[in-house]
Amino acid sequence: MGSLCCRQSSFNDANAEENARALEIERRITQETKAEQHIHKLLLLVILNAFYSWLTLEQIKLLFQTGFDETELRSYTPVIYANVYQAIKVLYDGSKELAQNESNSSIYAVSLDKKEIGEKVSEIGSRLEYPNLTKDTAKEIEALWNDAAIQETYSRGNILQIPDCTLYFMDNLGRLSETDYVPTKEDVLYARVRTTGIVDIQFSPFGESRKSGEVYRLFDVGGQRNERRKWIHLFEGVTAVIFCAAISEYDQTLYEDETKNRMMETKELFDWVLKQACFEKTSFMLFLNKFDIFERKVQKVPLNVCEWFKDYHPMTSGKQEVEHAYEFVKKKFEELYFQSTKPDRVDRMFKIYRTTALDQKLVKKTFKLVDETLRRRNLIEAGLLCFLFVFWA
Numbered sequence: 001m002g003s004l005c006c007r008q009s010s011f012n013d014a015n016a017e018e019n020a021r022a023l024e025i026e027r028r029i030t031q032e033t034k035a036e037q038h039i040h041k042l043l044l045l046v047i048l049n050a051f052y053s054w055l056t057l058e059q060i061k062l063l064f065q066t067g068f069d070e071t072e073l074r075s076y077t078p079v080i081y082a083n084v085y086q087a088i089k090v091l092y093d094g095s096k097e098l099a100q101n102e103s104n105s106s107i108y109a110v111s112l113d114k115k116e117i118g119e120k121v122s123e124i125g126s127r128l129e130y131p132n133l134t135k136d137t138a139k140e141i142e143a144l145w146n147d148a149a150i151q152e153t154y155s156r157g158n159i160l161q162i163p164d165c166t167l168y169f170m171d172n173l174g175r176l177s178e179t180d181y182v183p184t185k186e187d188v189l190y191a192r193v194r195t196t197g198i199v200d201i202q203f204s205p206f207g208e209s210r211k212s213g214e215v216y217r218l219f220d221v222g223g224q225r226n227e228r229r230k231w232i233h234l235f236e237g238v239t240a241v242i243f244c245a246a247i248s249e250y251d252q253t254l255y256e257d258e259t260k261n262r263m264m265e266t267k268e269l270f271d272w273v274l275k276q277a278c279f280e281k282t283s284f285m286l287f288l289n290k291f292d293i294f295e296r297k298v299q300k301v302p303l304n305v306c307e308w309f310k311d312y313h314p315m316t317s318g319k320q321e322v323e324h325a326y327e328f329v330k331k332k333f334e335e336l337y338f339q340s341t342k343p344d345r346v347d348r349m350f351k352i353y354r355t356t357a358l359d360q361k362l363v364k365k366t367f368k369l370v371d372e373t374l375r376r377r378n379l380i381e382a383g384l385l386c387f388l389f390v391f392w393a
Contacts, residue, residue: 058188063364064203068188076183079191080169080176082130087166088141089125092118094160095153110149117144138177145170158251158301161258164293165190189358205367242285242370243270244355247329248293250306263306267336274340283349285370286333288326292356295322308332326354 061067095118098108110118117140124130131137144150154162168190169176176187183191204215249262270286273279303325304312309332315324330352337350353369356362 058191059358059360059363060201060203062185062189063360064205064367065201068185070182073183073185073188076188076191077181078130079193080183080187081133083163083165083190083192084133084141084169084173084176085121085125085127085130087163087169088144089122090160090162091150091153091166092122092144094156094162095149098153098156099149107152108149110144110147114144114147114150117141133173133177135177138173142170142173145173159253159258161255163192165192189360205364205371241273241279241282242287243273244287244289245270245333246290246293247288247326248290248297250303250309250329251297251301261306263308267308267332270333271336271340274337280342281348284337285349285351285353286337287353287355287366288330288333289355291326291354292359294326295319298322298325303328 058068092110095108095110099105102108121137121141121144153160154166172187175181202215245266246262249266252262254260254262254265274284299317299321302312302314303309309328312325312328314321333352334350341348353366355366
């Protein structure tokens with residue numbers, strides 16, 4: 001009898017322990033489910049050349065998380081060296097191509113004493129792995145960069161795939177080649193790595209204090225044409241889309257197809273996204289990005305060189321002309337939006353934001369505005385919030 005009571009007591013204890021575990025699991029599931037309701041998905045689609053992404057996961061980490069420690073900063077050193085070698089290779093090879101094909105070919109001919117350097121760095125830039133940037137190599141690259149032909153080539157960036165980080169890194173060659181060099185936060189933001197596959201990061205527009213706003217989960221996907229098959233399935237369930245277009249690239253061609261104007265590709269992709277059945281009830285936010293580059297370029301390169309903007313006519317000069325040109329581009333996107341939106345969907349939200357590349361304060365402010373706007377419209381109550389970012393570089 002005593003043995004039976006003992007077994008019964010052990011059984012009851014085990015049963016109670018199992019029930020306690022089940023209750024704890026149920027509590028955690030309830031807790032996590034409740035937490036997930038405040039985590040909204042963002043899809044970062046970067047349509048770009050191999051070097052540029054306006055809104056990188058690095059920028060998100062710096063703005064809304066804890067940033068980088070020294071070990072993490074040092075991990076970007078090889079990337080930055082690769083950017084330097086790739087950029088100078090594009091410039092040197094581009095100068096040779098222009099010297100062969102342009103009528104005023106002499107202005108693209110690199111001086112004889114720089115050709116040997118050019119061939120050397122061009123060969124390095126073709127490698128799969130790049131050497132450290134030494135003081136001697138940095139001086140050679142700087143000498144080549146300052147050559148008149150290379151500067152002329154750099155000015156033709158609209159027909160060459162010159163990365164946006166070129167000027168920044170060329171201006172900092174001395175610092176980058178220091179033996180104890182540790183990348184700065186700004187260096188990391190300028191560093192360019194091609195995105196392949198899908199990676200994600202979770203953050204709040206209000207930093208670590210998530211009680212102030214919603215929590216977002218950002219998915220960074222490869223935006224090149226051959227990467228799109230990997231992210232197309234993520235469109236399902238989207239309730240908000242952010243489409244980011246680089247307005248400064250109206251005179252540039254694609255990295256993947258040098259016969260295709262980047263702005264025309266942006267137009268076609270925006271039109272395509274707007275017409276997708278899965279976006280019929282989706283609100284859109286349009287980021288007109290790289291305004292800082294646009295305001296410098298539009299005063300030198302006519303906006304109407306782009307087929308989409310062929311009906312543009314300059315009105316004045318200086319800042320007034322910049323604003324006039326910007327409003328023209330903005331109107332073009334607005335017209336495209338409403339042309340591609342069904343009459344019964346006119347009630348969906350459509351917002352336009354002017355953004356500037358690498359302006360951290362503006363990015364942070366914009367995300368806060370987006371967060372507040374979406375909460376006001378109760379979009380977050382739909383269960384899944386997914387932002388589609390489309391970038392041009």
